Amino acid sequence: RQFHLGMFEIGRPLGKGKFGRVYLARERSSGFICALKVLYKAELQHGSGVEKQVRREVEIQSNLRHPNILKMYGHFHDSKRIFLILEFAGRGELYKHLRRENRFPEWKAAQYVAQMASALRYLHRKHVIHRDIKPENILVGIHGELKISDFGWSVHAPNHRRTTLCGTLDYLPPEMVKPHGNGNDNSYDEKVDLWSLGVLTYEFLVGEAPFEDTMVMTHRRIARADMTIPSFVSPEARDLIKKLLVLDPDKRLPLDAVQQHPWIIKHCVKGERATNREKGRGGE
Numbered sequence: 001r002q003f004h005l006g007m008f009e010i011g012r013p014l015g016k017g018k019f020g021r022v023y024l025a026r027e028r029s030s031g032f033i034c035a036l037k038v039l040y041k042a043e044l045q046h047g048s049g050v051e052k053q054v055r056r057e058v059e060i061q062s063n064l065r066h067p068n069i070l071k072m073y074g075h076f077h078d079s080k081r082i083f084l085i086l087e088f089a090g091r092g093e094l095y096k097h098l099r100r101e102n103r104f105p106e107w108k109a110a111q112y113v114a115q116m117a118s119a120l121r122y123l124h125r126k127h128v129i130h131r132d133i134k135p136e137n138i139l140v141g142i143h144g145e146l147k148i149s150d151f152g153w154s155v156h157a158p159n160h161r162r163t164t165l166c167g168t169l170d171y172l173p174p175e176m177v178k179p180h181g182n183g184n185d186n187s188y189d190e191k192v193d194l195w196s197l198g199v200l201t202y203e204f205l206v207g208e209a210p211f212e213d214t215m216v217m218t219h220r221r222i223a224r225a226d227m228t229i230p231s232f233v234s235p236e237a238r239d240l241i242k243k244l245l246v247l248d249p250d251k252r253l254p255l256d257a258v259q260q261h262p263w264i265i266k267h268c269v270k271g272e273r274a275t276n277r278e279k280g281r282g283g284e
């Protein structure tokens with residue numbers, strides 16, 4: 001389907017991302033509400049990693065269909081700008097909710113982790129590694145469901161990083177912060193997202209990342225998986241965090257086991273029990 005700017009009524013600016021602005025938009029003929037991400041070609045230095053990242057973001061995200069992954073419906077460009085037509089997530093950025101609430105109650109954190117595990121399982125089945133799972137890259141839908149957005153850093157597994165990292169190291173696993181740490185070239189696979197899921201779980205429950213420190217110290221603490229979990233974190237949640245923040249990628253808890261973990265099962269009641277509870281009926 002061919003898209004062009006005239007097809008959309010542009011609404012209020014939602015905010016600015018690192019490489020572009022995001023606007024609420026409505027497709028004129030259908031009235032369909034979406035988010036339009038506008039990137040200025042001039043800002044994407046030619047031949048740098050950023051241009052390739054945008055291309056990859058479009059290629060990967062356009063082919064994904066999952067309730068916890070922000071949909072990309074299409075894209076188009078004019079002489080100066082690239083436009084990404086994205087799903088609109090009504091409750092905005094997850095990290096703003098986390099900052100406002102300081103930390104999430106365990107039932108909410110567990111439901112969020114279960115949704116992220118489900119999205120990551122879907123991505124890994126397609127051999128896509130996200131590599132940048134953090135609250136800043138997650139949006140919240142109108143029903144409170146999480147939507148992974150920003151696939152700028154995602155790649156097809158296994159991969160060897162070429163673009164220099166910038167921004168926070170907090171979410172990076174040991175195998176990405178200490179190159180050549182794994183004997184051969186610093187290649188890695190989907191298991192980097194398991195580490196990031198552990199960091200995310202910790203940050204949901206504690207309100208800050210486990211290795212947050214100065215750049216040098218963060219580096220060192222990640223490389224040693226050196227973190228302390230506050231006593232207010234329940235033993236079940238502590239157990240899951242410790243099974244994900246493991247130095248050896250092969251020893252990290254796989255996603256299907258995350259979804260079956262006691263802490264997740266305890267808080268993510270499914271099926272009729274949940275409905276009964278909502279309706280206040282007995283468990284008949």
Ligand SMILES: COc1cccc(-c2nc(Nc3cc(C)[nH]n3)cc3ccccc23)c1
Nearest residue numbers: 014015016017022035086087088089091092
């Ligand atoms: C920096 O602030 C930014 C940046 C980008 C988006 C928002 C934002 N986004 C969305 N939804 C979205 C965004 C996309 C790509 N799909 N759905 C909703 C919001 C609601 C209140 C405030 C802010 C919002 C903020």
